[in-house]
Amino acid sequence: MDSQSVRSSEAGRGRSYDAGKRVNGCKRMTAVDTEGNLLAVQITGGVISETAGGTDLLGELSEQFPDLRQVWCDQGFRRSFTDRAAELGITATVISRRPGSVGFHVLPRRWVVERFFAWISRARRLARDFERLMGTAITVVEVAYVRMTLRRLTRTAQPSAHI
Template structure:
């Protein structure tokens, strides 16, 4: 991972800290000041989609974990289960032959 997108609420020293301590580039996605109401922000859908995938796992719906390493393990387990289901579904599909 080399680049992280964050909400406008994470402005400040966090960008410097992530580059110094983690070696990551932190891009802050900001709303335009002149727009009122809802505005779709670039790259925001990636975060929202990922949270939706996480919340399909019952254990991640609430924050039951006390330790961050346990929480990280549950997130990894959830993503492994998701990818396993997708790979299994892909292998069951019949191959499409094209005339060429």
């Protein structure tokens, strides 16, 4: 589970300033499975914290996937998030860097959601948030993911040219 801050056009309805990333736009809160497949997405204003947005997304996830038992998230998700997860019967593991580490380090499980963000950012329409309605913005993310998945399926389903 993670969020991505995205610049918005002036028409964007949920547009607000994310001081942490210095972006005037919105946040895409996403949850993916262990292979990077999209489970749920929410769009919030940039000012909404990861904890608040993640708590809402966690409620949605627990309704859609009642067997969900484990969630990995980054340091942006605070104690109230992990407390809410415990109430729902979900173990929330906050993955953080080792104290004193400098520079880039691949953190376990974190790269999966970051890879998902890289996958969907290839869709030109998701480079910036142009949508007026939050529901439309969510649908655009879902359609981009479906398109990417279908492209992968057609590549693996094609018969080989060498017969």
